[in-house]
Amino acid sequence: MPTLETKSISKRFDSIKAVDNVSLSFEAGKITGLIGPNGSGKSTLINLLTGFVPYDAGMLVLGETTRLSRVRPYDIATYDITRTFQDVRLFEQMSVLDNVLVVLTERNVWSALFEKHKTYHLEKAKEVLERVGLWEKRNQLAVNLSYGQRKLLEIARAVAMDANIYFFDEPFAGLFPEMRKVVTSVLKELRNKGNTVILVEHNMDIIRELSDYCVVMDSGSLLAQGKPEVVLSRKDVIEAYLGE
Amino acid sequence: MKKTLIGTAIILVLASLVLVVAKNNKRTTDGSVKVGAVLFLTGNQAVFGEEIRNSLLLANEVYNADADTNVELLIEDSQDDPKAGISAYNKLKQQGVSAMISAGDQVSYALSPLANNDKLPLVMTAAAAGEINGDYTFRSFITARKQAEVVGNYAVEDLKSKNIGVLYINNIFGESYLDALKAALHDRAAVVSEEAFNIADSELRTQITKVIASEPDAIVISGFGPGYTTAFNQLRQYGWRGSILTVNTLSIPYVFNTIAPANLHDTYFTDTNFDISEPANAKTAEFIKRYKEKYKTNPSFIGAFAYDMYTVLGSAIQKCGSDPEEIKDCLLDIQGVDAMLGDIDFSTHEMRVPLYVKKVEDGTPAIVKVIE
Amino acid sequence: MEYFIHLGILVAIYAILALSLNLVIGYTGLLSVTQAAFYGIGAYATAILITSYDVNFFLSILIGMAATGLAAFIIGYVLSRFDGDYFALGSFGFNIIIFSIFMNWQELTRGPLGIPGIDRPSLFGFVFSDNTPFLVLAALLAVLAYFLCQFIVHSSFGRVLKAIREDEKAIQIFGYKTGYYKLVVFIVGAMVASVGGSLFASYITFxxxxxxxxxxxxxxxxxxxxxxxxxxxxxxxxxxxxxxxxEALRFVGFPTDIAAQMRQVVYGLILVLLMLYRPQGLMGEYKL
Structure with missing residues (x-):
């Protein structure tokens, strides 16, 4: 029973079909790798599935009952979906701690104004920040962190959401080995707890190591899917990558 | 923490600067009487603020040359903004002035209630609109209302007009002029069109076309600034051949000179007796001569009002002393002051001077009617 | 001393305005230039209510805030359709519209003639006609405004505002309906500005x-x-x-015939220098 399915999702930008009639499903308790050459539509697909960009046609199916023909940005949190960004979108002029706290607090305008649950939120923030090793830097502005630390902060922020479905868009890019270990363990932990983890990556070794299932895109369409060892040795997949 | 300290330090420095030097200025220098002036030396109409200042300084010089007690004239910039005007007023008050002069409509109306409260006589000039009230406020200027009344009566009685078109400046001056004009016309004539222009407008085709299309017998232009000159020139340019009735802005030398002589036919305007080319009396001739010598340029009626106002104030101080209350009473009763613009009468708080309707003939204005 | 008290009152009034604008631009990143309009609505509300309807000053502040809040709601709702630069342009447009209403709705505002003779506030028989009690009143209101703004800014609501400023789309993903937040802060900012306007009207009396x-x-x-x-x-x-x-520059001894102009030059120069050497402002950490 997949937690998240797409049915014939399409998106076009002017005359280019960025995502063309894609039907996929993602399952709980698995890390699904989403790979493909540059321009294959991976990032666009993620943007469509996380409400960042609206899709032109198709449907998003969550669980058994929820069928969505339209997803708005603020809707996805209610569906327990969260994500990180390839180009790291943090709240730059806010502290590390605030970057995490801001996703923990009340969503409603009035409750947010009079909120009093400070200790609980602080505890949760401490938990996720310690997990990625950023608790000591909690009062530093996000803009002053190193590249690797910024990526870790984004991951902490996503983890703090306590969601069900996690999209990680190239979380390993540019990280030192020690930091990679942290990210790997976070992803595995999320999976082992039964969440649905979708991982976009360029690095094939990481994909082989981490993903339980693999989906390959090329030029906006689904090219192949299956177990990583099988998919990565397919001729058409290798050609798609070589051709780029 | 460091920033808060630096910030507080800067403010304290500024504040002390203001406080200490203000206290220093408070000490009277040599027992002389002080008169304060809040003028618009910067801003849109700065050139007239300058003229007022120049005329006041000149009048001050002349006064001190003859008088026994020296009068010190202290001038501050209001920037033509009521808030800054009030700051200036307060600073001058602190320096112990016995009387205050103010220029400009907005600033003067903001200062008037303060002066009334402080029992300090305030004479406003270059303030042509609105009512003045309170025992301590006086006006030394020709009002928009008065000019509109004269023009309205002239149009009906002398030019036999039934329909009047109006181009007026979109501010307090133009508005009060329009209201007074309508009141003066009453039911003897109708205002068939009224179009507004802004002080710096350079293109008024739309408004002018509308006014001409309403087929008036005469068109009135009231305003000042570059927009006024534009209105005048373009009115003729876009085809109006009939009579133009206007305000004494026209009498200002450089306004008069920027209007093509051909456009000045059939033009009437309200004015005081102040005339650069043919001074009405010895005092005027004297003023014009001295002003030109000192400031290398011609004054206009604006400078004349300021000069006369100071002469009157000086007279009051000479006669009644330096107490503000006495000066106020003195102003109300003042008689027989040798002034340029005529016999000054401040009993109604408004300076009453003879007014004229002048017509431009062969490029020079000539008096066609005398009022009061 | 009078002079000093006058300056103190102006500082209090402008502090209120600055605090209100800071909420909207500084914390939320909404480049709005409609503040003068809201300040004006508060001022006109107080002016009209006091001169024509003999309403108590303090009541007029509340009515002014309500009127401004309503205007801000409408304007904020329209502006919420715009983004970034267009928002600024739209807010500029609204400033002009409201200014034109002040100028041209003459039955209500007397247009360019303005409204003179606005009384000073009175409370249970005590009239704030001297400047010293007025300064106390103004300072009190400024302090209230300060604490209100601090409260808002240090709450979870305030944190969301900053996130909106930093990356609105991103914070939406985390479940925030940013449109509401922006509208609320816009309205609150407008209402605080309106209080400054009411004070201004009653102080200058015209x-x-x-x-x-x-x-x-x-x-x-x-x-x-x-x-x-x-x-x-x-x-x-x-x-x-x-x-x-x-005001401090008034005392610098420039030769009288160019004093006024020189002051303006020096003033401008100081502002330029400050921006060159400290663009984040004295206390800020955030560069626009």
Missing amino acids: IDPSSFHLNESIFVLAIIILGGLANNKGAVWGAAFLILLP
Whole structure:
């Protein structure tokens, strides 16, 4: 029973079909790798599935009952979906701690104004920040962190959401080995707890190591899917990558 | 923490600067009487603020040359903004002035209630609109209302007009002029069109076309600034051949000179007796001569009002002393002051001077009617 | 002393305006120049209610806030359709519209003639006609405004505002309906500005449309940039600085015939230098 399915999702930008009639499903308790050459539509697909960009046609199916023909940005949190960004979108002029706290607090305008649950939120923030090793830097502005630390902060922020479905868009890019270990363990932990983890990556070794299932895109369409060892040795997949 | 300290330090420095030097200025220098002036030396109409200042300084010089007690004239910039005007007023008050002069409509109306409260006589000039009230406020200027009344009566009685078109400046001056004009016309004539222009407008085709299309017998232009000159020139340019009735802005030398002589036919305007080319009396001739010598340029009626106002104030101080209350009473009763613009009468708080309707003939204005 | 008290009152009024604008621009990143309009609505509300309807000053503040809140709701709703630069342009447009209403709805506002003779506040028989009690009143209101803004900014709501400023789309993904937040802060900012306007009207006792033109919005913007965006202490400091500076310059001994102009030159020069060497303002950490 997949937690998240797409049915014939399409998106076009002017005359280019960025995502063309894609039907996929993602399952709980698995890390699904989403790979493909540059321009294959991976990032666009993620943007469509996380409400960042609206899709032109198709449907998003969550669980058994929820069928969505339209997803708005603020809707996805209610569906327990969260994500990180390839180009790291943090709240730059806010502290590390605030970057995490801001996703923990009340969503409603009035409750947010009079909120009093400070200790609980602080505890949760401490938990996720310690997990990625950023608790000591909690009062530093996000803009002053190193590249690797910024990526870790984004991951902490996503983890703090306590969601069900996690999209990680190239979380390993540019990280030192020690930091990679942290990210790997976070992803595995999320999976082992039964969440649905979708991982976009360029690095094939990481994909082989981490993903339980693999989906390959090329030029906006689904090219192949299956177990990583099988998919990565397919001729058409290798050609798609070589051709780029 | 460091920033808060630096910030507080800067403010304290500024504040002390203001406080200490203000206290220093408070000490009277040599027992002389002080008169304060809040003028618009910067801003849109700065050139007239300058003229007022120049005329006041000149009048001050002349006064001190003859008088026994020296009068010190202290001038501050209001920037033509009521808030800054009030700051200036307060600073001058602190320096112990016995009387205050103010220029400009907005600033003067903001200062008037303060002066009334402080029992300090305030004479406003270059303030042509609105009512003045309170025992301590006086006006030394020709009002928009008065000019509109004269023009309205002239149009009906002398030019036999039934329909009047109006181009007026979109501010307090133009508005009060329009209201007074309508009141003066009453039911003897109708205002068939009224179009507004802004002080710096350079293109008024739309408004002018509308006014001409309403087929008036005469068109009135009231305003000042570059927009006024534009209105005048373009009115003729876009085809109006009939009579133009206007305000004494026209009498200002450089306004008069920027209007093509051909456009000045059939033009009437309200004015005081102040005339650069043919001074009405010895005092005027004297003023014009001295002003030109000192400031290398011609004054206009604006400078004349300021000069006369100071002469009157000086007279009051000479006669009644330096107490503000006495000066106020003195102003109300003042008689027989040798002034340029005529016999000054401040009993109604408004300076009453003879007014004229002048017509431009062969490029020079000539008096066609005398009022009061 | 009178002079000093007068300056103190101006500082209090502008501190209130600066605090209100800081909420909208400094913390939320909404580049709005409608502040002068809201300040004006408060001023006109108080002026009209006091002169024509004999309403008590303090009641007129509340009514003014309600009127401004309503205007802000409508304007904010329309502006929420716009993004970034277009928002600024739209807010500029609204400033002009409201200014035109002040100028042209003459039955209500007397247009360019302005409204003179606005009484000073009175409370249970005590009239604030002297400047000293008025200063106390103004300072009290400024302190209230300061604490209100601090409360908002240090709450979870405030944190969301900053996130909106940093990356609105991103914070939406985390479940926030940013449109509501922006509208609420816009309305609150407008209502605080309106209080400043009411104070202004009763202090100067004469208002006319020219005090509420774009220049005023820009002056308040300058205050919060100089003081440091997204810093409430900075807003108060900036107000003190920009009000006292031209007054302090009055005392510099320039030759009389160019004194006024020289002061304006020096004033401008100081502002430029400050922006060159300390663009984040005195207390700010955030560069626009």
